[in-house]
Amino acid sequence: MSIKNEILIHCKQVLTEKVHSFKDKLNELVSDAENDSKSSAGDKHETARAMMQLEQEKLISQFNEADRQLEILSSINPDEEVKFVRTGALVETNKGIIFLSIPLGRIKVKNADIMVISAIAPLAKAMMNAKKKETVSFNGTDYLIKNIS
Structure with a gap:
């Protein structure tokens, strides 16, 4: 799984x-x-x-x-291939792992800290449509997108 x-x-x-x-x-x-x-x-x-x-x-x-x-x-298909940041994307960055879906906050799954945020959260909006290896700046912090799934 x-x-x-x-x-x-x-x-x-x-x-x-x-x-x-x-x-x-x-x-x-x-x-x-x-x-x-x-x-x-x-x-x-x-x-x-x-x-x-x-x-x-x-x-x-x-x-x-x-x-x-x-x-x-x-509505999120976990097996769907995701090539850019959008609702349902699991985004691995240099600052941590972010799941764009609902505003749930920090959770721990498989010993990994995941930040679960709404797709309309300011950080999510800043990342929207970005692709792997792109850098997104938000509040003076650069987020390098390492992987999207």
């Missing part, structure tokens, strides 16, 4: 765990709201319901974003 495939699997696992966590929290909020509506009334009750509603909306938004990111990962 290629390192790119392992990175994709790792990223999907992290997001799947987040999705399950959001679902659990959402179910808990719905349950709390149902129990709360059976009890008291008044201003205090209305404030609590409004706060639960805001929390519910926030969780739904986070859930939808994680779901969208899972779709991005699912």
Whole structure:
């Protein structure tokens, strides 16, 4: 199995765990709201319901974003030959390894540190369409692209 495939699997696992966590929290909020509506009334009750509603909306938004990111990962073919930097590219540079997909941050796969960034991140935008052996300058730092897969 290629390192790119392992990175994709790792990223999907992290997001799947987040999705399950959001679902659990959402179910808990719905349950709390149902129990709360059976009890008291008044201003205090209305404030609590409004706060639960805001929390519910926030969780739904986070859930939808994680779901969208899972779709991005699912659209990446780890076996496809990549000749230039684009979404789904695993870019080996003189400064480290970068995977352009979703904003997940630093992960470790096969004892390698991988920076998983969104394709719309400033560094990714600077590297976009660059080819192997090209140098990209970003924030005063030169990134030599050693390999792209």
